[in-house]
Amino acid sequence: MIFEEKRVNSRRIYEGAILNVRVDTVTAKKGHAYREIIEHNGAVAAVALTEDDKVIMVRQYRYACDSVVLELPAGKIDKDEKDPQAAMSRELKEETGYSAGRVKYLGCINPSVAYSEEVIHLYLMTGLVPGLQSLDDDEALEVELIPFDEVYRMAAEGELTDAKTIAGIFMAKHQR
Numbered sequence: 001m002i003f004e005e006k007r008v009n010s011r012r013i014y015e016g017a018i019l020n021v022r023v024d025t026v027t028a029k030k031g032h033a034y035r036e037i038i039e040h041n042g043a044v045a046a047v048a049l050t051e052d053d054k055v056i057m058v059r060q061y062r063y064a065c066d067s068v069v070l071e072l073p074a075g076k077i078d079k080d081e082k083d084p085q086a087a088m089s090r091e092l093k094e095e096t097g098y099s100a101g102r103v104k105y106l107g108c109i110n111p112s113v114a115y116s117e118e119v120i121h122l123y124l125m126t127g128l129v130p131g132l133q134s135l136d137d138d139e140a141l142e143v144e145l146i147p148f149d150e151v152y153r154m155a156a157e158g159e160l161t162d163a164k165t166i167a168g169i170f171m172a173k174h175q176r
Helices: 084-096 148-156 163-175
Strands: 007-015 019-028 031-040 043-048 054-062 067-071 074-076 099-109 120-129 141-147
Touching (some): 043 054, 043 163, 054 148, 067 163, 084 099, 084 120, 084 141, 120 163, 141 148, 148 163
Parallel strands (some): 043 120
Antiparallel strands (some): 007 019, 019 031, 043 074, 054 141, 099 120
8 A cells, every 4th residue: 555645734935936835744654754845836838730740849048957948839827827728828829929720638747746736738739820929028939840750759869858848749649
């Protein structure tokens, strides 16, 4: 039988704009233990496919890993947003200018199960109509259209490092 931990006590130690951090005291097999947990409202990412089977990707500098990263269009779910699909439609339009005529839910992932509550909802978006980007003031990214088979190869061969992108591409491969 797997031992399930139960929260005994909790205290928030940080409140930020996109995440909070708390320390929980939990029951453990031999008494009590502490768990540092990131509270996050969730995020969305899309495999947006053009009619000629190209994936809309974004390339941007990511400060946390000090690297330029090629990834799927994605973003956080705002605190007032209840529908992840609406959040993804908003993010796709803002980041790439595209709107989708068809949306299919691929599933969700937990990117860091040991210390984060974050859930990322993944979508396959097709029937795309181009439009104008409306990036946030602090965003700087380049939009690239790459053939699906090439993006799949890049994910399979370790050329892509972003977990949500790899998961989304693999899920799309088997559900489209």
